[in-house]
Amino acid sequence: MYIPNANRVDDQEQVLAFMQAHSFATLVSLVNGQLFATHLPLIIVAQEEGKLLRGHMAKANPHWQELATQREVLVIFQGPHAYISPTHYAKWESVPTWNYMAVHAYGSARLIQDEAGLLTALGELIAANDPAYQQRWESLPDTFRSGMLNGIVAFEITITRLEGKFKLSQNRPVEDQQRVATALAAHADTTIAAVGHSMQANNDLEGKQA
Numbered sequence: 001m002y003i004p005n006a007n008r009v010d011d012q013e014q015v016l017a018f019m020q021a022h023s024f025a026t027l028v029s030l031v032n033g034q035l036f037a038t039h040l041p042l043i044i045v046a047q048e049e050g051k052l053l054r055g056h057m058a059k060a061n062p063h064w065q066e067l068a069t070q071r072e073v074l075v076i077f078q079g080p081h082a083y084i085s086p087t088h089y090a091k092w093e094s095v096p097t098w099n100y101m102a103v104h105a106y107g108s109a110r111l112i113q114d115e116a117g118l119l120t121a122l123g124e125l126i127a128a129n130d131p132a133y134q135q136r137w138e139s140l141p142d143t144f145r146s147g148m149l150n151g152i153v154a155f156e157i158t159i160t161r162l163e164g165k166f167k168l169s170q171n172r173p174v175e176d177q178q179r180v181a182t183a184l185a186a187h188a189d190t191t192i193a194a195v196g197h198s199m200q201a202n203n204d205l206e207g208k209q210a
Helices: 012-021 062-069 115-129 133-139 142-150 174-185 190-203 205-209
Strands: 024-031 034-041 043-047 050-058 073-084 097-112 152-167
Touching (some): 012 043, 012 073, 012 097, 024 062, 034 062, 050 115, 062 097, 062 152, 073 190, 097 190, 115 133, 174 190
Antiparallel strands (some): 024 034, 043 050, 050 152
């Protein structure tokens, strides 16, 4: 990913927090020699040995069939984004742009097809998104649960490198950044407003201005 120095995020804790907050990601690898993408929720696991991503997909999805044979796979985590009008800038000779935040995770994958591993992968997703459902899931008939498990393939990706890019007008003068952040934060669209709030938090504009 192209990352100018002003937009690069090297703080691993910040990157992981972003991934966890935007965990519906895009997994990209090769299938039959062509790029293939699957959109799915993932669990981010940080441990002493390293960082992992876990999730599952439908067995009918051909993506998993070559996943473990790939030298490297890519997972894209995308945050809020917004159009930036040059009308917010003090300098007349300015052009529009787009602000956004993204993290790219690279790594190697392995498949999880045993029942215990599938239950663990499912349990993690339930705990993260709908913990109250766990009791219902466990009360369902064994035949139903087995059928559901037979219809999915879980996987685990060992992360080998992370790239974080927060493009939040860092290349603009502080006054321009403030105007953009204020305008976006007040926007009725919550996605656009989130970019404004992220600009304020990421750049600490009030502190810079002082």
